[in-house]
Amino acid sequence: MRTLPGGRGYLAVLGAFGAATAVAVLVQAELLASFLVEPTVSAAVVAGLAIAARAGIGWAREVVAARTAARVTHSLRTRVLDGVPGDAGSTVTLLTRGLDALRPYLTGYLPAVAVAAVVPLAVLVRLAFVDLTSALVVALTLPLVPVFAALVGRHTAARTQWAALARLGGHFLDVLRGLPTLRLFQRVRAQSETVRAMARAHTDLTMRTLRVAFLSALVLELVATLSVALVAVPVGLRLLSGGVAAHTAVLILVLTPEAYLPLRAAGARFHASTDGLAALNAALAVPRPPTRGTARPPDPRVADIAFEGVTVSYPDRGAVLRSVDLRIEPGERIAVAGPSGAGKSTLLAVLLGLVTPSAGRVAVGGVDLRELDPAAWRAHLAWVPQRPWLFAGSVRANVALGGPDVDTALAAADLAGLDGPVGELSTGQAQRVALARALARPAGLVLLDEPTAHLDGTGERVLLTAWRALDQTSLVVAHRPVFLREASRVLIVRDGVVV
The missing domain is CATH 1.20.1560.10 (ABC transporter type 1, transmembrane domain)
Structure with a gap:
């Protein structure tokens, strides 16, 4: 007691x-x-x-x-x-x-x-x-x-x-x-x-x-x-x-x-x-999580992000990322490619603060990511995972969770006029709703993990147009050649090594 x-x-x-x-x-x-x-x-x-x-x-x-x-x-x-x-x-x-x-x-x-x-x-x-x-x-x-x-x-x-x-x-x-x-x-x-x-x-x-x-x-x-x-x-x-x-x-x-x-x-x-x-x-007996940082994060619109010798290891898989050295400049549009299981999603998870590096650090504007307040840092981020979750309700209500700019986001995702229940959407439409939710968010860093996995040709073109219009720093995990051509830089991940 x-x-x-x-x-x-x-x-x-x-x-x-x-x-x-x-x-x-x-x-x-x-x-x-x-x-x-x-x-x-x-x-x-x-x-x-x-x-x-x-x-x-x-x-x-x-x-x-x-x-x-x-x-x-x-x-x-x-x-x-x-x-x-x-x-x-x-x-x-x-x-x-x-x-x-x-x-x-x-x-x-x-x-x-x-x-x-x-x-x-x-x-x-x-x-x-x-x-x-x-x-x-x-x-x-x-x-x-x-x-x-x-x-x-x-x-x-x-x-x-x-x-x-x-x-x-x-x-x-x-x-x-x-x-x-x-x-x-x-x-x-x-x-x-x-x-x-x-x-x-x-x-x-x-x-x-x-x-x-x-x-x-x-x-x-x-x-x-x-x-x-x-x-x-x-x-x-x-x-x-x-x-x-x-x-x-x-x-x-x-x-x-x-x-x-x-x-x-x-x-x-x-x-x-x-x-x-x-x-x-x-x-x-549940282990307590590591102490969270309290520092106010820099805005990724103007601050660079640096991976300095970042290694991520799991007990059952070993090293997923190995000594990653990477610098992301503000406003860059980066495509991340590589075979399945190479560590691409883990790279985004480290940026989200969901995974703590086993060695090395991620610095945002020179400040260690572990020293930043997690909630305040994620307030600067927009993330679309491989399997986005939609809540029960209308399309507009789901997009409104991202931020106030609902109409612009719906138009960018080619969903203007679509405001029915999310249960009636196709897989591709649900993926575009998740994209609109991210676009409605006033974020300085946009992270998209395999956003084209469930999209048809029309949805892929919508996503590509929306990505071109972004002025924020963005990382997209994708394999389609069209995204690799439109990126300002392409990162290849193989066996946990980023080149």
Whole structure:
């Protein structure tokens, strides 16, 4: 909890609520005992007010716990999304079912533990002043509840469903991604059996966990009930023989269950929190991204861009770019060509700040790109990826996301008058909508990654005309000879080397 936002404060507030609950329990027990021995209207009103005050403390604790849980889960989701990406399936499961399971831990288990740490001790001290024999019985039987809870907790520590759920989610996502390949090689049925087997394993683990939870609840209830009986029966016999006053006997009978109730509640809520704790550990284990720069970026319309010994390596592919030295002058129109997998898209990704060089640096106007504020730098860029994403809505609404100059951009992309839903567009038209969105953006650097991949002859001519009209610095990854001829410079990328 110390690593979470507001964690220390939340624990302090829970401690205060625990102390307030202990005071409310003692006051309520005294007033109820007085009312039951000598029932009067005033005693009933006062006892009712005490019960209402205790209920109000519980309500306030739940409100604080719910708000804290919402804040913590939001912070953890932001941390996971901002962190270094890992396995996509496990990450999605963590962001949804995983962190949702943290709420029972924050709103149920921790408040119950805070109450269980204070109330039994307060009740035991009060019983010692009222009747030492009853206090000794409670002191001897009270540790049985946490002992049994600890034993059950050790048994269920290895039965958390989170790991199985994360594996199932990750494998299912991999199957969906590879479905075309599986259909091609007729392996869909085999993978269906694998997913079905993993789902059955998760179901069996869930049922085993629930069985242990129900059995442990039965054990805790039985221990607490027998412990209360060990106090209640002797007190009743002493009351009949006149060995104890009626007010004292009733007070003991009211207070004794209160000593065991918080421990039983904490033990019952333990099982609902185990998955949340596993998800919390997974969220905290997500590597934090490198520190982002805060410097204000130069305008690429007037600043040059220099690659100085840039090398980009991936753990599974090795070096994708190797010692790239390149200078881009303001206003240049550059075409980037080369075979597939040579590193062309990675070159654009480095300029976008999506990939950090393993060695070397990219300088914009002499300032290292890593020192620039990423959001401010990307505000100067317009980018059309190989597979652009269009949002649900009209063509105009999608183009308007790029910038205010919608009509000019639509005309440049030869989409004037086309304002229907994007779901009715052809692949080539969708590519031109993405181009119009980039043209509508007031950018100083335009990056186009294979923009002609889905265009017909008409679309290619539209793109070429729009590219000629650009006065910004631009890089286009293309293979068509017409683009190579129109470029002010052509860069060839082979095996990560730019020539």
